[in-house]
Amino acid sequence: MQSALSTDALSSGSVTNLRQEEIVIALLSHCRSMKRQETRFRLATGFMLLVGFVVICFLPHLKRMSTSDEAGMGAQGVSLAQAQHDPRPKQEPGFRLIPIRPHPNNTTPMQWRNPTNRQTVKSLRIPTDGLYFVSLRMSYRIPDQFCEQEGAFEYLSTVVMKSKKTYPKDQKVVSSLDTMTCTYPNHKSVYTGRFIPLTANDELKVMVYTKYELIDWYRDGVSFDVFLF
Template sequence: MPRVEMFESGLEQGQMMPVLMRHCETMKRQETRLRLATAVLLATFLATLLWLQFHQQTTKGAFSGAHSEAENFLKTEEPPIRHTVHLEPVNQSDACSEEQPINWNIIDDGNDSQNFKLENQTVLHVFTKGLYLINLRISYRVYNNQCESRSDPEVLTLEVNVSQKHRNYDREREVISGKESMLCRDYWLQSITLNRVIMLEADTSLRVKLNKKSCKFVRNRHLEVTYL
């Protein structure tokens, strides 16, 4: 090899050495940064796992405590006792009038009726002051040969009235009432259903009355009074 070529080759090798050195330093710096970034990510991931585990345990403990409190509350809070009395007619064919209230019997079906007393099968006494739900249903039916005219059916007026009487009142007061019309035609059916929540004083008497003209068409009667 001529001396000139050897000299140029030595120069090229000398110029490449610094480039290789800078490249190695750059690679080392990038490698160091990569390791630091990896370490930061791992630390963040571990910290997140620890926080989630702590938060889960805290939430579970709070939920368990709230659930236990709710169970204790449900165990200690008993539902209110509601006293109910059910009245059914003594006889479906009993006569009735505006002057004489219809007759009832107390039906013993396991309900507590200690707040009520039925007297003379016509008057229901309420002993405790409070709110009461009154439900009344009267059903009517026209039987064969009950109508006076077959060619021109009469329009009947059906009236129902529940009244209360108390020593503080100068007269009976209406609690709830209803009115319906019905054709006087064989096997015609009609009904009246009444319900109302009302405040009653202690020692109040309740009566149910029907208008006289509709009494013979009464098929069934049901009265329910519930102390709320």
């Protein structure tokens, strides 16, 4: 009788041990499965975040590229259609004018040359309403034997003015004021720009209130750019 009870107890203990091992194996298998699912979820989340980051970074650039194909600018006789159908490749959106050098009269707007048709202009006419980025780069240098007082400061001032047919007075939209030490052969470049809402037929012109001898016309460091956004 005692032997039978001992055998039953052993059998019961073996069954219990087997069930515990099965439970442990099942738990381990479940943990592995959950871990694989968690890894897949992390990979999927990371991929979605990467795609979202790429879209956010490159969508404005693609939008500007598509806009540049439609945006053109005119300058005194140059129409928007002419700017759009110019067969030469356009590497930048908007319009750029190059200066006619030198410009000794500081009381009149700077004269520029339209690189498209080589026409001389004093202002840039806006073809359509929109938000524009207007920028002006001026380069300066101290010529030899120019300084009356070595080490004195020379003031460098330029202003972009906007004129409208419906408004009698010009408005200042972009301005730059800087200084440089009068020491030969000092060089300096000043860049200024800002976003400005403009309407069709607005005209932009550049006034320079700096001694024209200081402007470095011969380094291609003077440019007037307008970009439509």
